[in-house]
Amino acid sequence: MRELTTGPRVLLRRLRELMAEVLEPQERLDRIVREIAQNMVAEVCSFYVLRSDGVLELYATEGLNPQAVHLAQLRLGQGLVGTIAASARPLNLTDAQTHPAFTYLPETGEEVYNSFLGVPILRAGRTLGVLVVQNRTKRAYREDELEALETTAMVLAEMVATGDLTRLTRPGVELDLGKPMSFSGNSFNDGVGLGHVVLHEPRIVVTNLFNEDSQRELERLQEAIGSLRISIDDMLSRRDVAAEGEHRAVLEAYRMFAHDRGWVRRLEEAIHNGLTAEAAVEKVQSDTRARMMHLTDPYMRERLSDFDDLANRLLRQLMGRDVKTVAESLVKDAIIIARSMGAAELLDYPRERLRGVVLEDGAPTSHVVIVARAMGIPVVGQVKGVVSMAENNDAAIVDGDDGKVHLRPQVDIETAYAEKVRFRARRQALYRELRDEPSVTKDGVEISLLMNAGLLVDLPQLVESGAVGIGLFRTELQFMIASTFPRAEQQERLYRSVLDAADDRPVTFRTLDIGGDKVLPYFRNSGREENPAMGWRAIRLTLDRPGLLRTQLRALLKAAGGRELRLMLPMVTEVGEVRAAREIIEREVRHLSRFAYSLPTRLRLGAMVEVPSLLWQLDELMAVVDFVSVGSNDLFQFLMAVDRGNSIISNRFDQLSPPFLRVLRQIVEAGTRNDTPVTLCGEMAGKPLTAMTLIGLGFRQISMSPASIGPVKAMLGALDMAKLNALLLEALHKPNGSHSLREVLSGFAEDNGIPL
Template identity: 50%
Template structure:
């Protein structure tokens, strides 16, 4: 056997090896015979005593499927779980491993039946296709051989080629099946998180682009480079045409998302890596596939959710380029069902636009996040979407009936006829209710006994403002300024922020907008801000605590708000205030910025109203000091409830233990409302309580007259308000709060039903 040092230029990118592999897999014989010849061929060219292929079986078990050098009896007998041994480690991390002393690694797992104790060095790479690990390719040497980067890269290229060849042969697909069985056809209920609300019924359409790479070895590298460049140019033109389409041409975060996505297509580093792969002997499409695999492996270890979410954008872009290279039609197939529910592991933002919006009823993703780019585009297009629905991509078969409940974050696969009928009736009822809500949209929000109730909406993106008029709301009671920060990859400067806030005010017209300053930290992380780990982030360094400790950030935001609202009324409130001293410090920063703008000759808003969020119970004990200093007060029911009961709202064990309609919560709200009324300070409740008709009814009975909620809740709550005698309700609430019960929910519900109050 030739010594490694005698190999001409190592063996990286050996076109001869790639061609031999291609020819070998096309040759006759059984699948096992061809695999045996593959490992023998690779071992010869790599100059290794051992070459082995492990295939992924059901249950995440890696089975030794072919080997040159290990004992023949070990083939199909040796099995390792994912993350077990070095082979399992490679599969778990989807990254290569190269060790001169493999047996000294803590993950080394000895299998006596293999006879591998005499082999000291090991190099292994994952066999991947379309983001899925199909198996592991391993070479071993008796000596302590130090594999260099070129050798690792070459083995990755071989593994990528092997994946395409084996997938075409369907060998690994047969060995890595889900197990089959009739149980897969049974109804199933999966849960996820709501990325965009809505209910839909349709049939499952798994997202795939039908990409099959039939030729991986380049005959003419220069011709392949030209093909790659031509496809890149064609793709960029197609993306420009997509951005010009009517449904996405309007301004907003979804437009910015798509423009950022378009910029990825011009990334020089991405293009250079593909050119390098072409020079290494691969076809243009195989080069794209290789770079995709490398990107997946590199980003798999990244913990940051924002950066992980960008992988979907890069996947989309690579698949789109492959479509242009292979001459596939970018338009969706005409045979797609009329009522389709798209099922995918993840999607890029432009990928969603490839589907016919008239047929697409909903989208369900294995991954996804509320601030992911595809979720923002889905909200702009009003497509119901559920994310983090584990198992949906494997359990949903093409054509399976699907119910997507974007209200509860549930997906029902293959539902029974009775369940389907129930949801169809629910959808019909919802449509009738929506029609009834539209009928009261322009009617005043006044109770039966003449009490006016201000109904406002919560917002966080420009697209939310389109619902302001549709909902019949009087303004925006809570604009979450942190959301635009969370979808960017760098902190926006003063002018960028001012432009965002200016557009918000323009869209709102003469309706007030209450801007909440940055509420980041906790579960809301900025992708470009690395904070330290906290055991209890909800009660840690977040919101105004960050703003006061890093005043430059808060001052920049306040400066932008002042500039955006020149000549108008500006409403600003500070989140997570726990003491009067914190509120005074924050208000002093605002005054400092107002003085600065005046000194520079700049104009100011015609009025600046300053308030705070009531989220921390300690602040409720300081109202007599706080109220004379603030222009308005907003109660954040979600945070206040969890802090009042010391109950993490994200903990499913505690989710229903502490009811918002408990006597403690409502007594606190009533006391705050009374003090605000005595001081003539406007008091608004934001959060989930305000948007639930029964809970909103309880708030009105406690003296609240301003509610801010999701746009979809305005209609139901206004209908409730117009059917209510609030004076009589207040007397009943006072009696209910004397009960020793866990909650007054049921007595209140009975009260509403008896009096025909619309809840």
């Protein structure tokens, strides 16, 4: 590669000296644009800053009318400067005034200048302003001049980001970097959190921008790229990375980027222009992100995330940082913002400091969402672009009720949400007062309110919530947060801890429910599935891999020695699967008896009703189990052929639709007919309106998140169950073709003073 002119290096050295001098912000800017103009032999150099109202304001100029500073303004997308800011792309024009976007500002006196070179001022792919040089003569600026101006713009971006220019803003005017922003996403867990941003993968701030020795920086870059390539090859060769599938595809994309010659060449050019290796990586990363953020192709946007991650890994290599670090000095009111994260990573953060989680990706059934829900943390997902727009310590609000995220909120919004949080706290205080009260309807019908759990962090909430037991313990969560299969001893310790914490309260353990969306990175599936939700998962998987099931059953039987053990089988499709599982259980009981282990005093086996085929086997099923539990989430999904994670169609279907409620009533009637207890565990149980409906259908045991027990118990105290039952059964038997009974049931609650 040819060595570029020393001009950019001289300019960067002068900029470094100017940054080090003690100067007023305006004087520093004026001298910077003068230096740029002299170095590039330009008659004009102008610096525009993007304000929060979408206006680009002239902050400094050499060559234009100095009276225009802070007066000349262009809207985003207006004129050449506005076009550069909106597109995040440079413009290099021989005759600027013939360009269709040219806008004449008479106060600047720029009509005598023809050639024009402008570049966006970027940081983390976000446009903060525009830097321009101009000349009277019609000329095309060289590639090295464009590189020099882009490199200089990077220095100015840090000035904007550090807040140096806020002293130059007029009262009531804010720079774009600090403007309030609101995002809409999907609510993955209810609740409201006020706090300050903690980026899960903190943006690495490069402070050493200017190099003293280009050759040494090139060597550092090559060493870091070499190490990066080796680490990716190592990851690909590991035994726990499947031979095919999404995990490998991501790593293959990383390897492709790491060997991309065009990427490396741009890094080397930035170093030749005077940047350090890490500053070069940041510059190229920001340029690429700005240009790709406008793409709508989801595949290309996903590749952008891959590129970001790769560039961040390279930055950490160069700066000697660990690849993953949990914030050591976490703020006391943390709003975690991440593109995506694992369940184990969330558990690394101290629970008492977490106020909310925001994800650019994710789904309601993501592992991290399941864990956050268990911890009672508000979660909003599918919030596109939030990572780029957030900075560590920004004030933030997570509204898990409405799926909203507010960054740097205005005072009135913050005040409104603070009042909402206080109101929720007052309600929670009222619910705590109900904790030890019986769960009985107004007309004396007793209802068992159970809680869902899956981790040790859930157990204190058993007493705090007032639940009468654990209706669903998701044993797979222990597997999902582990890096390898939990050993039998680890499983036994967890199950014993759960039973000890529950004391005499009943606990229903669901056997391992993995597969589908619950992918374990260390468990290799035999092949790719087109529809994993209806594929090799839950009881199907564990019957095919009986070693997994036997290990878990042995741990559960040993942990429950001297106590009752309640086991529940997930995703049962036919009664034969229950018989096969019972045979394995009995074999494990015989094995432990042979070695004189203490066994459970009673073993009760149940099955989840979540596959529609069981609706035609209910009597046969109830003859071979001790209880059944309706998994309303999957049953609704399979019955209505609706993907709950698909936002396009999920809102078109309602769990309070007559067909689904008739199915639930059918299951209750089968339980009564066979004298078999029926429970429901799912999202329906956790909201007062849908919980009220379940009670009206005949359910007497429902299991929900701990935070839902208070609101549901408050609803029960005002409910006349007989009156609701009559209304509901009449509505279900009347062929009205209604899409949903939600309005009817809401009206009943309102008319009868039932709190929802």
